[in-house]
Amino acid sequence: EPEVTQTPSHQVTQMGQEVILRCVPISNHLYFYWYRQILGQKVEFLVSFYNNEISEKSEIFDDQFSVERPDGSNFTLKIRSTKLEDSAMYFCASSENKEDEQFFGPGTRLTVL
Protein backbone atom coordinates (compact mmCIF):
# COMPACT_ATOMS: atom_id res chain seq x y z
CA GLU A 1 0.00 0.00 0.00
CA PRO A 2 1.42 3.41 -0.93
CA GLU A 3 2.34 5.65 1.95
CA VAL A 4 3.67 9.09 2.73
CA THR A 5 7.25 9.07 3.95
CA GLN A 6 9.14 11.73 5.87
CA THR A 7 12.79 12.32 6.66
CA PRO A 8 14.42 12.68 9.05
CA SER A 9 12.42 11.06 11.81
CA HIS A 10 14.09 13.31 14.37
CA GLN A 11 15.94 16.59 13.83
CA VAL A 12 17.78 18.45 16.55
CA THR A 13 18.92 21.98 15.80
CA GLN A 14 20.17 25.10 17.50
CA MET A 15 17.93 28.14 17.77
CA GLY A 16 18.40 30.41 14.76
CA GLN A 17 19.43 27.63 12.41
CA GLU A 18 17.61 26.70 9.24
CA VAL A 19 16.00 23.29 8.92
CA ILE A 20 14.45 21.50 5.98
CA LEU A 21 11.95 18.77 6.60
CA ARG A 22 11.36 16.40 3.73
CA CYS A 23 8.32 14.50 2.61
CA VAL A 24 7.53 12.18 -0.26
CA PRO A 25 3.77 12.22 -0.84
CA ILE A 26 1.87 9.39 -2.46
CA SER A 27 2.74 9.49 -6.13
CA ASN A 28 -0.66 10.13 -7.74
CA HIS A 29 -1.75 12.69 -5.14
CA LEU A 30 -2.10 16.31 -6.12
CA TYR A 31 -2.64 18.09 -2.79
CA PHE A 32 0.01 18.34 -0.15
CA TYR A 33 -0.10 19.60 3.41
CA TRP A 34 2.01 20.30 6.44
CA TYR A 35 0.67 20.11 9.98
CA ARG A 36 2.40 20.37 13.31
CA GLN A 37 1.67 18.99 16.74
CA ILE A 38 3.32 20.59 19.73
CA LEU A 39 3.77 18.04 22.50
CA GLY A 40 0.50 17.51 24.33
CA GLN A 41 -1.45 19.78 22.02
CA LYS A 42 -3.66 19.27 19.02
CA VAL A 43 -2.66 18.84 15.40
CA GLU A 44 -2.56 22.26 13.71
CA PHE A 45 -2.72 23.04 10.02
CA LEU A 46 0.20 24.96 8.58
CA VAL A 47 -0.11 25.04 4.82
CA SER A 48 -1.61 23.36 1.79
CA PHE A 49 -0.01 23.19 -1.64
CA TYR A 50 -1.47 22.48 -5.03
CA ASN A 51 -0.29 22.98 -8.57
CA ASN A 52 3.08 24.23 -7.40
CA GLU A 53 1.78 26.98 -5.21
CA ILE A 54 0.44 27.56 -1.75
CA SER A 55 -3.34 27.33 -1.78
CA GLU A 56 -3.98 28.01 1.88
CA LYS A 57 -1.95 28.80 4.97
CA SER A 58 -2.62 29.38 8.62
CA GLU A 59 -1.52 32.20 10.88
CA ILE A 60 1.25 29.97 12.16
CA PHE A 61 2.81 29.84 8.70
CA ASP A 62 4.64 33.16 8.84
CA ASP A 63 7.57 34.48 6.83
CA GLN A 64 10.05 32.12 8.44
CA PHE A 65 8.28 29.15 6.85
CA SER A 66 8.36 28.16 3.20
CA VAL A 67 7.39 25.11 1.19
CA GLU A 68 8.69 23.79 -2.06
CA ARG A 69 8.24 20.93 -4.42
CA PRO A 70 11.76 20.85 -5.85
CA ASP A 71 11.15 17.85 -8.08
CA GLY A 72 8.38 15.46 -8.99
CA SER A 73 8.44 13.56 -5.75
CA ASN A 74 9.62 15.63 -2.79
CA PHE A 75 7.71 18.21 -0.81
CA THR A 76 9.74 20.21 1.69
CA LEU A 77 9.07 22.51 4.61
CA LYS A 78 11.81 24.99 5.41
CA ILE A 79 12.05 26.92 8.64
CA ARG A 80 14.50 29.75 8.07
CA SER A 81 15.50 30.69 11.59
CA THR A 82 14.20 28.24 14.13
CA LYS A 83 12.85 29.31 17.48
CA LEU A 84 12.39 27.29 20.65
CA GLU A 85 8.65 27.27 20.11
CA ASP A 86 9.07 25.56 16.75
CA SER A 87 9.83 22.35 18.61
CA ALA A 88 7.04 20.00 17.58
CA MET A 89 6.12 16.99 15.51
CA TYR A 90 5.68 17.99 11.89
CA PHE A 91 3.38 15.88 9.77
CA CYS A 92 3.19 15.86 6.01
CA ALA A 93 0.00 14.69 4.33
CA SER A 94 -1.26 14.25 0.81
CA SER A 95 -4.59 13.64 -0.86
CA GLU A 96 -5.88 12.87 -4.29
CA ASN A 97 -8.62 15.48 -4.17
CA LYS A 98 -9.00 18.55 -2.02
CA GLU A 99 -11.96 17.17 -0.07
CA ASP A 100 -10.78 13.62 0.31
CA GLU A 101 -9.03 11.66 3.00
CA GLN A 102 -5.56 12.89 3.73
CA PHE A 103 -2.82 10.34 4.17
CA PHE A 104 -0.32 11.26 6.82
CA GLY A 105 3.36 10.52 7.08
CA PRO A 106 5.02 9.29 10.27
CA GLY A 107 6.17 12.77 11.20
CA THR A 108 9.47 14.48 11.91
CA ARG A 109 10.15 15.40 15.49
CA LEU A 110 11.91 18.76 15.53
CA THR A 111 13.75 19.74 18.67
CA VAL A 112 15.12 23.28 18.84
CA LEU A 113 17.71 23.87 21.56
Added chain:
Amino acid sequence: AQSVSQHNHHVILSEAASLELGCNYSYGGTVNLFWYVQYPGQHLQLLLKYFSGDPLVKGIKGFEAEFIKSKFSFNLRKPSVQWSDTAEYFCAVNAALYGQNFVFGPGTRLSVLP
Protein backbone atom coordinates in the same frame (compact mmCIF):
# COMPACT_ATOMS: atom_id res chain seq x y z
CA ALA B 1 -13.85 29.95 11.53
CA GLN B 2 -14.32 26.25 11.85
CA SER B 3 -13.62 24.62 15.18
CA VAL B 4 -13.83 21.09 16.45
CA SER B 5 -14.31 20.05 20.04
CA GLN B 6 -13.95 16.66 21.62
CA HIS B 7 -15.73 16.03 24.86
CA ASN B 8 -13.16 14.03 26.73
CA HIS B 9 -9.46 14.59 27.15
CA HIS B 10 -8.75 11.11 28.53
CA VAL B 11 -11.00 8.07 28.68
CA ILE B 12 -10.08 4.95 30.64
CA LEU B 13 -11.97 1.73 29.98
CA SER B 14 -11.64 -1.93 30.73
CA GLU B 15 -11.50 -4.42 27.89
CA ALA B 16 -14.92 -5.33 26.46
CA ALA B 17 -16.45 -2.05 27.61
CA SER B 18 -18.34 0.03 25.08
CA LEU B 19 -16.84 3.24 23.80
CA GLU B 20 -18.31 6.51 22.67
CA LEU B 21 -16.12 9.52 21.96
CA GLY B 22 -17.84 12.80 21.34
CA CYS B 23 -17.03 15.23 18.56
CA ASN B 24 -18.79 18.49 17.77
CA TYR B 25 -17.92 21.00 15.10
CA SER B 26 -18.92 24.53 14.38
CA TYR B 27 -19.42 25.25 10.73
CA GLY B 28 -22.60 26.20 8.99
CA GLY B 29 -21.94 24.70 5.61
CA THR B 30 -21.56 21.20 4.29
CA VAL B 31 -18.68 19.37 5.86
CA ASN B 32 -16.67 16.23 5.42
CA LEU B 33 -15.96 14.48 8.69
CA PHE B 34 -13.15 12.16 9.68
CA TRP B 35 -11.86 10.22 12.63
CA TYR B 36 -8.15 9.53 12.77
CA VAL B 37 -6.30 7.35 15.27
CA GLN B 38 -2.72 7.73 16.43
CA TYR B 39 -1.31 4.63 18.10
CA PRO B 40 1.65 5.20 20.41
CA GLY B 41 4.70 6.11 18.36
CA GLN B 42 2.86 5.87 15.06
CA HIS B 43 1.39 8.31 12.59
CA LEU B 44 -2.19 9.35 12.06
CA GLN B 45 -4.33 6.72 10.38
CA LEU B 46 -7.84 7.10 9.06
CA LEU B 47 -10.50 5.17 10.97
CA LEU B 48 -13.51 6.31 9.00
CA LYS B 49 -14.96 9.21 7.08
CA TYR B 50 -18.31 10.72 6.20
CA PHE B 51 -19.00 12.69 3.06
CA SER B 52 -22.70 12.11 2.37
CA GLY B 53 -25.39 9.44 2.40
CA ASP B 54 -26.04 7.12 5.32
CA PRO B 55 -25.14 9.08 8.45
CA LEU B 56 -23.98 5.91 10.18
CA VAL B 57 -20.57 5.05 8.80
CA LYS B 58 -18.49 2.01 9.54
CA GLY B 59 -14.75 2.08 9.65
CA ILE B 60 -11.88 -0.24 10.31
CA LYS B 61 -11.38 -2.33 13.43
CA GLY B 62 -15.05 -2.36 14.38
CA PHE B 63 -15.41 1.40 14.78
CA GLU B 64 -18.43 3.32 13.59
CA ALA B 65 -19.57 6.92 13.78
CA GLU B 66 -22.87 8.67 13.46
CA PHE B 67 -23.31 12.07 11.85
CA ILE B 68 -26.14 14.03 13.41
CA LYS B 69 -26.47 17.21 11.40
CA SER B 70 -28.87 18.93 13.79
CA LYS B 71 -26.39 18.49 16.62
CA PHE B 72 -23.27 19.22 14.58
CA SER B 73 -21.92 15.99 15.98
CA PHE B 74 -19.94 13.02 14.72
CA ASN B 75 -19.46 10.67 17.64
CA LEU B 76 -17.23 7.64 17.40
CA ARG B 77 -18.38 4.33 18.84
CA LYS B 78 -17.17 0.80 19.35
CA PRO B 79 -19.27 -1.82 21.14
CA SER B 80 -16.37 -3.66 22.75
CA VAL B 81 -12.88 -2.19 23.08
CA GLN B 82 -9.64 -4.12 23.18
CA TRP B 83 -6.32 -3.32 24.80
CA SER B 84 -4.94 -2.68 21.32
CA ASP B 85 -7.35 0.24 20.91
CA THR B 86 -5.25 2.27 23.32
CA ALA B 87 -4.40 5.35 21.28
CA GLU B 88 -5.16 9.01 20.69
CA TYR B 89 -8.29 9.67 18.65
CA PHE B 90 -8.77 12.82 16.60
CA CYS B 91 -11.91 14.12 15.00
CA ALA B 92 -11.32 16.29 11.92
CA VAL B 93 -13.48 18.42 9.66
CA ASN B 94 -13.02 20.06 6.33
CA ALA B 95 -15.43 22.26 4.46
CA ALA B 96 -16.85 20.23 1.60
CA LEU B 97 -17.03 23.05 -0.87
CA TYR B 98 -13.75 24.70 -0.16
CA GLY B 99 -11.53 21.88 1.06
CA GLN B 100 -8.71 21.69 1.87
CA ASN B 101 -7.09 21.77 5.24
CA PHE B 102 -8.42 19.77 8.09
CA VAL B 103 -9.38 21.33 11.35
CA PHE B 104 -8.56 18.83 14.04
CA GLY B 105 -10.11 18.44 17.43
CA PRO B 106 -7.78 18.42 20.44
CA GLY B 107 -7.84 14.64 20.61
CA THR B 108 -9.05 12.10 23.15
CA ARG B 109 -6.62 9.73 24.71
CA LEU B 110 -8.12 6.28 25.19
CA SER B 111 -6.52 3.91 27.65
CA VAL B 112 -7.88 0.37 27.68
CA LEU B 113 -6.95 -1.67 30.71
CA PRO B 114 -6.38 -5.40 30.17
